[in-house]
Amino acid sequence: MKPAFELLPRNASDPEVTVTVDGTGYDMREGENLAAELLRLGMSVTRRTPVSGAPRGPFCMMGACYDCLVEIEGARLQACRIKVTADLRISSIGGETEGALP
Amino acid sequence: MSEDVDLAIIGAGPAGLAAAATAARAGLNVALLDEQSSAGGQIYRDIERAAAARGDILGKDYLGGLSLVADLDSPRIRHIRNATVWQIDRDGSLTYSVHGEARVLMAKRLLIASGALERPMPVVGWTLPGVMTAGAAQILLKQSGIVARDAVLIGSGPLLYLVAAQLCRVGKPPMAIVETQTFSDLLSAGRHLPGALVGWRYMVKGLGLLHEIRKAGVTRFRGASEIEIAGTQMVSGVRFRHGKRSHELACATVLLHHGVIPNTQIARSLDIEHAWDESQKCFVPKIDQWGRSDREDVFIAGDGAGIGGAVVAALRGRLAALEIGRDLTAMTEAERDEIASRLRAQLRREMAARPFIDTAYPPFDEAMSPKDPVIVCRCEEVTAGDIRGYSRLGCLGPNQAKAFGRSGMGPCQGRYCGTTVTQLLAEANGATPDETGYYKIRAPLKPVSLGEVAALHDPNSEDERNDRAH
């Protein structure tokens, strides 16, 4: 299936770097918003909830909902608040119980 | 470690930008903090970068933000980017993190200009991947040049049409707009028409957007009800009733929007008093005509003080900055009033269309009182039925509801369920929203790591923080 999101043609030539998501490498635009790049590449599920294991993806894109949490170097961070850099390695968050956040 | 300024402003949207410029002109030293990497707030998001790349798509209003951002160029203003403010103390110290490093700043006065959030729109399936807010789709377009293809927009209000029109402009018109406002809403808005004509520019703009949407051939379903989003792992479609018929549209992206509400997290964390605004169906902080809250040294401006839109936000930001300038003796009362009277006249004109818009595009009833199975707290997956159940067990307010079932205790700290939980409990208990109250918000306002807290040098403030964490 085609991804639900696409890049405007005039933005297509930005420089790309490789980002590893759950072990697979993807070309992403450097400096671009990580959640946006995940969506563009068709990865609309970023995590599963701790309560029921239900899938979730970016919802608000403004840092308020926390549905875009991903794991980067052991920390849980909001993909919509992260810029793509070379050699970024991220994993999606599974259904295990998450550490209690304040 | 800490540094002193006259005024700290949280939020570099139109309200914060205008306030910073006005305060700097009056001679105050200003720190302007925003968690975004670029100034502009929601409406002018990423404008420094995006204006060149996609200004034409985003429209004339968007480019209007350029002059506000240009005003930041003053030696008296320090714009601190990527700065998430997560704690404010009574002594005027403000703690924020930049890329995981915590810092403290001392300010004589504080202006909260943290803007709005889209009103939560709990309907069946709204937690599925592929469902976003309309504002989120706009952010993807503004800052990343990414568009949803064949999206279905659901809800009501000017921003819904704006996003639809922007999608049309890039050649990716939405598949349909499922609109929740009804013909009778429009009729009752009619009595606000005289006011709306004073604010005619907004009406012309709205008609222009509708024209763009029509030209692109987008189907509009007005007065839709019984809305459900279908899917198991992802969105697969939308079901709704329109007139006498049931409809089902297959789609991979659903964009929800039925208005914006003040983001009151920071003010709440300071125990500033709020009151329910029945016409806008949300809590607003109690402030005077300058934006001063019941805490003398704390001001609030922009959509965070009550929804008025970008121009109103900037005007209110300026008014607050003038009074802060007078308060800190950077200007006299007469100087303040001379500028303020002009701003107030403009404010009245800008607010004139508001009652019409609020009445013609009310929030969606079904999402204000969702059916039992609908999840209201996205983080902890608490349903509307759960909340009603707590009420039957004697739960009177949102803070008690936390103890019953953890609603509002996830990482979003109630941003996307607080208003709904208040409304559900008020309805179930036959009480008003004011009687029902809202979640008590405590610092940290955003989850911070222990490392961030530990990195703060000031030993006194650290002890205090630990105490509060227990």
Ligand SMILES: Cc1cc2nc3c(=O)[nH]c(=O)nc-3n(C[C@H](O)[C@H](O)[C@H](O)COP(=O)(O)OP(=O)(O)OC[C@H]3O[C@@H](n4cnc5c(N)ncnc54)[C@H](O)[C@@H]3O)c2cc1C
């Ligand atoms: C997603 C979204 C999109 C919108 N798009 C439009 C539009 O296209 N056109 C339009 O007319 N209106 C739009 N609006 C309405 C908008 O609220 C106002 O028009 C206008 O942006 C309000 O200005 P403001 O200065 O009050 O707040 P905002 O512009 O919202 O600015 C608030 C700023 O505060 C920052 N902030 C909040 N909390 C913190 C914190 N704890 N630490 C640090 N910084 C913080 C935010 O990052 C943000 O930049 C939108 C609203 C939303 C929610």
Ligand code: FES
């Ligand atoms: S998408 Fe909501 S916090 Fe990132």
